[in-house]
Amino acid sequence: MFETQQAPPATHVPTHAPVDDSHKRQEVLRHARQLFQKEPDWVSFFRDVLGINGVVRRAYPDAGALAEFEKSDEYLEIQVMLAKLRENGRTQVTEQEPTRVITVRMPKSLHESLRVEAHERHTSMNKLCISKLVQMIDDGLVPNEV
Numbered sequence: 001m002f003e004t005q006q007a008p009p010a011t012h013v014p015t016h017a018p019v020d021d022s023h024k025r026q027e028v029l030r031h032a033r034q035l036f037q038k039e040p041d042w043v044s045f046f047r048d049v050l051g052i053n054g055v056v057r058r059a060y061p062d063a064g065a066l067a068e069f070e071k072s073d074e075y076l077e078i079q080v081m082l083a084k085l086r087e088n089g090r091t092q093v094t095e096q097e098p099t100r101v102i103t104v105r106m107p108k109s110l111h112e113s114l115r116v117e118a119h120e121r122h123t124s125m126n127k128l129c130i131s132k133l134v135q136m137i138d139d140g141l142v143p144n145e146v
Contacts, residue, residue: 021069024059029074031055032081042085043097046134049078082134086127104129 032049040048050056056078060066069075118128 021065025069025072025074028055028059028069029077032078036081036085039088040085042082042088045082045085047097050082050134079135083131086131 028049032045032055035045035048046054048054056069056075057066060069114125114128118125121128
């Protein structure tokens, strides 16, 4: 008699294995730390690390990968560095980085909340709003334009 051999149980092979980008995250953080040690103004640090052509966007040009990086401890450390530089208050306005002005329409209640929060934090509304703008935001908390 013939014995039938059973095939080994099928194992699920993921089509996209999780990517270990720890080396890339560490390289981005290394660059940020080196720049931070030079004590740049916060605008230069932001531009070179987090700006459109900064090291983070070059390392993570894909929106999904960037969103994942923004959940990392490395990104948090970069945010802390940025906050410390902003505490120094040094801002260098240059031809490379001129100041721009935007107008934001908001309900009176939100404006009042920002005004009170700025007062409680002993800062200006401008500094408070910039702080809120440079912080990470969960995609689920930003409404889509329809």
